[in-house]
Structure formats: structure tokens, C-alpha cells
Amino acid sequence: MAESGGVPVHVAGGGPAPEGLVEAALGYEAALMADDLDALRDWFEPGDETVRADASGLLVGRDAITRFRGRRGGAASRRVSGLRVLPVAEGVAHVVVENAPAAGGRGVVSQLWRRAEGGWRIAAAHVTAPAPALDRRTWRVVGDPLLPAGGSGALDGRTVAVKDVFAVAGHPIGAGIPGYLAEAPVEARSAAAVEALRAAGASIRGIARTDQFAYSIAGRNPAYGTPPNPAVPGAISGGSxxxxxxxxxxxxxxLGLGTDTAGSIRVPASYQGLWGIRTTHGAVDREGVLPLAPRFDTVGWLTRDRETLEAAARASLPAASAAATGEPALVIAPALLHGLGPGVREVFEHGAAALRAAGADVRELDAPALASDALDELFAAFRTAQAAEAWRAHGEWITAHPGELADDVAARFAWASEVTPEREAAAIVALAAARTAIDAALGEALLLLPSAASVAPAFDAEGADIEAVRQATLRMxxxxxxxxxxxxxxxxxxxxxxxxxxxVVGPRGGDLDLIARAGGWHEALAQRD
Incomplete structure (x- = not known):
């Protein structure tokens, strides 16, 4: 076994390592520890076929890998403890780098190197880091379980991640803010929505992260990091x-137990390929839930399959209202599709065509209540009334704790603090009129639209771009x-x-009917050409 710079090097077959390869591998490690982004970019092969994988998923293309490096703020300190080289062919070799992180444990990086003009470059890499006991980006606290099931039923054996705005007995509510968590009292009993799931046989796995005061749909939290999006590595998770x-x-x-005021379940469901429902306002008991805007706050769930979603809904909702007679029409309001991200409208229209082909009655709805001007007025009134309630709920704490919030959330609350009672009252009147007009326009029909204005944006997207996506999504x-x-x-x-x-937006009280009908819609939407 040879050494290079004090690092043991083992070459399969006992021969010498290909010329320059060990130096290249150690040069890459040096650039990684220095967080030299330009050098790191150069160590990877150019083009769209280069790949890097870790526990969060696969990144494809040198540009995507470079963006990932730029947003993560450097790798954790580590020491190379060994290199193992397997020559594959002329100018091609497999390298395994063993490392010892300063924080403890052992890590391994597996790399495929290729030599071309300019020297050795990485074509593929897989990173295995020491497994954390707790991924603080996703979880605040976990247990095995944190709370056991309280009964037996359709959710027997299922585990629940509870958004950190619900009371969980024995733990404080953190609301995504360290300073708030530090002052919050320990809850004597769990929220009603938590207990409904436990009564049906589910156990509580833990308390999971939320955006600060749940006043965002991005999922980014400067205090704890952004939860990973396994469906789109390198993209935001969606929030709150x-x-x-x-x-x-x-x-x-x-099962994920969450709240949805303006899209906080629907957006992460869309970004991560999950089922998610915002329930009829007031249908699920909100006792024990930290409010954002009670006029609009609802409880809902995220799951990987429809059956689990239906079981959670049946455990938590009152008895189903009468199902719509026959098969209701699915209507599309063209004005709701304005401002969508590149390619989203085409994909959505392809999905609508697939639903038609499967026998659904999908049609356009040309109604003044869902025209562009009316939608703009509805969104403005919604934003105003929501902001007024959010400030009423949290303004006193925010005023007493300057600097605790991220810039984007702080700006939102600053705007909310300026909403006058007169503006709020006018907004509420406008919302009531819009509700009546939309009810009349839809009748028994169901409204069909994209769940979000874009697919999940990259984590390093500019703040202005994230805000543009947010505004377009919230309008829907x-x-x-x-x-x-x-x-x-x-x-x-x-x-x-x-x-x-x-x-699919349904009639108030029609939650269970909506979930029951969705199995056929999902089959049509999931068809691939």
C-alpha cells in the first residue's frame, strides 16, 4: 500500500495508480474543504450527463451540481483517511475516498473519474455521510413513537408527522422560530386533530418543521434549514x-398533519408528488392549533396514497354530506391559468385531456366571478384580511422580539401591521360577495386547476423569483x-x-366525496404517453 500526502492509497491489483489520478482526487478534497466553488465546478465533467447522488437524491448535470454547492454554504470539515483505486479502462477509474468527519463517524465517497484533455474529471459521484440521529431540517423532535396510538381503527400501524403549530402533549409549540419555542409553555394535552388520528390507531412519530408562524409557502427556514424535497433534489420543499x-x-x-390557510398543504403536496387536502373551513376541530388567520385556517393531511388520506379524513371529519348526484363536471376557469410558470399550462392541459379521455366531463367555465379582474380583487381582499388576522395573532410577540423573523416573513408582517380596521372590513365585505358569486357560478361543478403555479423552484432561486411564484400560486x-x-x-x-x-376544489362539506372520486382521476393523470 502506497501513501500520498500521508493518505494511504490502495490500488486494486497492486500496480501503480493511473498517473495524476490520486493527485486529482486529493485536489478535489482540498477544494471541497476550502469551499472553492470555481475549482469544484472544474473538477466535474462539463455537460448534462454528470451526476452526483447522496441521501437526498440525484443531481444531474454539472450546472445542477454547481448550484447545489453554491447554496449549501460549504461541506462539513473532514479528513481523508484512505483512497482505494480500481482502474477500469484506459483513462477510466473508480475511486473510493474514505473520510473522517470532524463531527465524528465515518464517511465514504465513491467516484468515477475519466481522463480527457485537461486532465482527470469526475463523471459520477455518490456521497455517503454519517447518518444523523435527527435531521433538524425536517424534524424538531421524534420518538419511537413520540405518542402511542390512543385507540384502534383504520389508521392502525400508521405514523404521523405533526406540523409544529399543533399542541402535542408534553411539548411546547415552536412555530418554526427558536425564540418563540424558548418561551412557549409545555402543552398539557394534544390538539383535537392529533387526538382524532390517535383514536383511529395512528401513533405520533414526531413534531416536524414549519415555516415561521406558517406565513409562507416556500418551506425555507433560516433557523433550521429547508426540509429536503426527495422528489426534486436541490429544490425547495414547499410550505408551510x-x-x-x-x-x-x-x-x-x-401521514403529515398540517394546516392550510392559503396553500400550505396543497403547495408542498404538489412540489413533492403527494396527496394533500385542505378541508372545508371549520370541518376539523382547530382546538389546540396555533392560528395564523382563523377566518381561513384549516386542518388537513398529506400522504403518499389515497387510501391513507381517506382513512385520516374519515377519522377526523364529521359524517359525509350527501354526495353529488351523478358525476359532477370538472370546470376550468381560464383566468386562473394566467401567470403560470414555463410549461405548467401545457402539462395541466395534457392532464385535463387525459381526464376527458377517461370519461370525465371537463369543460371551460366563462363566468364573471372567475374572470381576471374578479380574481385579482378576490386575492387582494384575501391577502388584506389574512394579514390583519395574522398581525392580530402574532403582532405583539413580533414587536417585542425584533430581528427574530426572516426578511421575507418580516416584510409580510410589516405590511400586515399597516392594515387598518377599515381596510379589513372592506376586504371582508368583498370576500363575502366573491364567495356568493363563485358559489352561483360553480353550482354542482368542481373547479379544476394546477395546485401550484410552478414545479418546485430551485433552492438557490432568487428571492424575487420565489416571490413571483408565490404571488401567482396564491392567486389560485x-x-x-x-x-x-x-x-x-x-x-x-x-x-x-x-x-x-x-x-380539485369541491363544495363545502364534500371533502370525503372528493377523496372518494379522486382514485379514477389519479389513474388518468398518472398515465404516461
Whole structure:
């Protein structure tokens, strides 16, 4: 066994390592520890076929790998403890780098190197780091279980990730903010929505992350990090039910319990290829839930399959209202499709065509209540009323704790602090009129639209780009929020390999009927040409 710079080097077959390869592998490690982004980029082969994988998923293309490095803020300190080289062919070799992280444990990086003009470059890499006891990006606290089931039923054996705005007995509510968590009292009993799931046989796996005060749909949290999106590595998870969504998508829980005020379940469901429902306003007991805007806050769930979603809904909702007679029409309001991200409208329209082909009555609805001007007015009124309630709920704490919030959330609350009672009252009147007009326009029909205005944006997307996506998405999601209707995000569609949810907004009280009908819709949407 040879050494290079004090690092043991083992070459399969006992011969010498290919010229320059060991130096290249150690040069890459040096650039990694220096967080030299330019050098790191150069160590990977150019083009769209280069790959890097870790526990969070696969990154494809040197540009995607470079963006990932730029946003993570450097790798954890580690020492190379050994190199193992397997020559494969002339100018091709497999290298395994053993490392010892400063934080403890052992890590392994497996790399395929190829030599071309300019020297050795990495064509493929797989990183295995020491497994964390707790991924703080996704979870605040976990147990085995944190709370056992309280009964038996349709959710026997299922585990739940609870958004950190619900009371969980024996733990404080953190709301995504360290300072708030530090002052919060320990809850004597769990929220009603938590207990409903436990009574049906589910156990509580843990308390999962949320955006600060749940006032975001991005999923980014500067204090704890952004929960991973296993469906689109390198992209944001969506929020504010970000932690439960990630836990479910990663297979760490069967069910995510969350809230949805303006899309906080539907957006992460769309971004991560999950089922998710915002329930009829007031249908699920919100006792023990930290409010954002009580006029619009609802409880809902995220799952990987329709059956688990239905079981959670039946455990938590009152008896189903009468199902719609016959097969209701699925209607599309063209004005709701304005401002969608590149390719989203085409994919959505392909999904609508698939539903038609499967026998659904899909048609366009040309109604003044869902025209562009009316939707803009509805969104403005929704945003105003929501902001006023959010400031009423949390303004006193925010004022007493300057600097605790991320810039984007702080700006949202600053705007909320300026909403006058007169503006709020006018917004509430406008929302009531919009609700009446939309009810009349829809009748028994179900509203069909994308769950979000884009697929999951890259984590390193500019703040202005994230905000543009947020505004376009909220213009759509606000319809269900303003009217108190249930809205179900159904997985199945994809854009360039990234999930895109299809949302169906139903009549108030029709939650269970909506979920029951969705199995056939999902089969049609999931068909691939």
C-alpha cells in the first residue's frame, strides 16, 4: 500500500495508480474543504450527463451540481483517511475516498473519474455521510413513537408527522422560530386533530418543521434549514407544512398533519408528488392549533396514497354530506391559468385531456366571478384580511422580539401591521360577495386547476423569483381559502421529471366525496404517453 500526502492509497491489483489520478482526487478534497466553488465546478465533467447522488437524491448535470454547492454554504470539515483505486479502462477509474468527519463517524465517497484533455474529471459521484440521529431540517423532535396510538381503527400501524403549530402533549409549540419555542409553555394535552388520528390507531412519530408562524409557502427556514424535497433534489420543499410533507415523501412517516390557510398543504403536496387536502373551513376541530388567520385556517393531511388520506379524513371529519348526484363536471376557469410558470399550462392541459379521455366531463367555465379582474380583487381582499388576522395573532410577540423573523416573513408582517380596521372590513365585505358569486357560478361543478403555479423552484432561486411564484400560486389557492371550500391536490402530472399537482376544489362539506372520486382521476393523470 502506497501513501500520498500521508493518505494511504490502495490500488486494486497492486500496480501503480493511473498517473495524476490520486493527485486529482486529493485536489478535489482540498477544494471541497476550502469551499472553492470555481475549482469544484472544474473538477466535474462539463455537460448534462454528470451526476452526483447522496441521501437526498440525484443531481444531474454539472450546472445542477454547481448550484447545489453554491447554496449549501460549504461541506462539513473532514479528513481523508484512505483512497482505494480500481482502474477500469484506459483513462477510466473508480475511486473510493474514505473520510473522517470532524463531527465524528465515518464517511465514504465513491467516484468515477475519466481522463480527457485537461486532465482527470469526475463523471459520477455518490456521497455517503454519517447518518444523523435527527435531521433538524425536517424534524424538531421524534420518538419511537413520540405518542402511542390512543385507540384502534383504520389508521392502525400508521405514523404521523405533526406540523409544529399543533399542541402535542408534553411539548411546547415552536412555530418554526427558536425564540418563540424558548418561551412557549409545555402543552398539557394534544390538539383535537392529533387526538382524532390517535383514536383511529395512528401513533405520533414526531413534531416536524414549519415555516415561521406558517406565513409562507416556500418551506425555507433560516433557523433550521429547508426540509429536503426527495422528489426534486436541490429544490425547495414547499410550505408551510414543509416538515410533515418532507417526512412523508422520505418515508419517515405515513401521514403529515398540517394546516392550510392559503396553500400550505396543497403547495408542498404538489412540489413533492403527494396527496394533500385542505378541508372545508371549520370541518376539523382547530382546538389546540396555533392560528395564523382563523377566518381561513384549516386542518388537513398529506400522504403518499389515497387510501391513507381517506382513512385520516374519515377519522377526523364529521359524517359525509350527501354526495353529488351523478358525476359532477370538472370546470376550468381560464383566468386562473394566467401567470403560470414555463410549461405548467401545457402539462395541466395534457392532464385535463387525459381526464376527458377517461370519461370525465371537463369543460371551460366563462363566468364573471372567475374572470381576471374578479380574481385579482378576490386575492387582494384575501391577502388584506389574512394579514390583519395574522398581525392580530402574532403582532405583539413580533414587536417585542425584533430581528427574530426572516426578511421575507418580516416584510409580510410589516405590511400586515399597516392594515387598518377599515381596510379589513372592506376586504371582508368583498370576500363575502366573491364567495356568493363563485358559489352561483360553480353550482354542482368542481373547479379544476394546477395546485401550484410552478414545479418546485430551485433552492438557490432568487428571492424575487420565489416571490413571483408565490404571488401567482396564491392567486389560485386563494379561491378555496376565500370560499371555505375543500381543495384536494392529486399527484400524477410531471414537468421535466418534477411533480405537479392537479387541484380539485369541491363544495363545502364534500371533502370525503372528493377523496372518494379522486382514485379514477389519479389513474388518468398518472398515465404516461
Amino acid at each position: 407544512t414543509s416538515g410533515p410533507a418532507a417526512a412523508v415523501a422520505l418515508g419517515q412517516a405515513d 389557492t386563494a379561491v378555496a381559502g376565500a370560499t371555505g371550500r375543500p381543495a384536494l391536490s392529486i399527484p400524477g402530472l410531471e414537468l421535466d421529471g418534477a411533480p405537479l399537482g392537479t387541484c
